[in-house]
Amino acid sequence: MPDQGHATGAEAKPGERAGAGLLFLREEEIRLAQDLLFFAYRDFTGAADPILEELGLGRAHHRALHFIGRNPAISVSELLGILRITKQSLARVLGALVERGMVAPVAGRTDRRQRLLSLTEAGAALEARLFARQRERLAAAYREAGGTAVEGFRRVMRAIMDEAARAYLDGQTRAAGRRWRGGGPEDR
Amino acid sequence: MPDQGHATGAEAKPGERAGAGLLFLREEEIRLAQDLLFFAYRDFTGAADPILEELGLGRAHHRALHFIGRNPAISVSELLGILRITKQSLARVLGALVERGMVAPVAGRTDRRQRLLSLTEAGAALEARLFARQRERLAAAYREAGGTAVEGFRRVMRAIMDEAARAYLDGQTRAAGRRWRGGGPEDR
DNA sequence: GCGCTTACGGCAGCTTCGTTGACATATCGG
């Protein structure tokens, strides 16, 4: 009953032994990647859970915190676009963060309909704690795997995601470059 | 408010310009990885959603299907260990899959308390459809990134996860080897 | 300046999928 039979690999010549082997490895390769994504994501996100639980927050809050921290003065709709959740789902999460003084909304200067979100000091402090946990894990993984592997990791991960996500990352990278070269927080 | 300030990077010499730059890039490197994991996982798992929705199933069902398909005759407790969810959460999902004739439980031979789970033909067919979607995305990513990158990807992903998950993957790989070399389904 | 559109908030209600705790049953193993 194992999947050997229905070789999902396009053209399968059942007779040829080497060919069958290659096809099998190709399928196995992809299935392995499914496993990798599942476990790595599970354990990476789980690394921050103890801190969150201690504060009565969830992963949704962490994600919001992360992307607000990474994009100071982000608008609500931009954040919605990144998280790909609905307004109501975000409202709950954001409400909790604002109430606890982790996130501070400020009316936009050029467009006063916008509520531009940034982390407060308390929010940044919490985010830093959460970050530290994930950082440990990731830094250890990077050390263990080596620089070349990291570069490959980035290339594959980037290639897996949507075009929109890649565009976002490009923007991130450019913004980081500007920050690095000594710019202040660019306001909108 | 950008994170430049609280350089989390171990030893920081605030004066030295190049050092600060390197430290910054190091932090940025980790934060980028957070983004990568979020987006890649989001879009990879999302790829199968349309099919699931069409059948009134969710991602939880997909995960169960995947790991049962990959481990024919898996016991309930083993599956629980992989998914890291509670018995009741799994019971619901599993109940739906058994009811729809996707999963067939068989009492264990050596230990008759166990209900060993396998996919039925219908279950395997559905899993194959779901797999095909994710496969497209992943195969494209692999082509785009290249073989060296894929190797690095695997190394990093593996290093991110728990020891237990790595051990599981090692078992998988050995089992795949046995299947590849022509073994039948190993029964327990 | 009128009117359409946009950005955002809020209410009501639903679904999926995770949780805990308690308890029942069959089976294994010593």
Next chain:
DNA sequence: CCGATATGTCAACGAAGCTGCCGTAAGCGC
């Protein structure tokens, strides 16, 4: 035979998604 184990089940709850609808303030085009 008895304790540990594998599993199922009921009840209740909670987190975090979702839809649909309506309201308000502000921007913007004509």
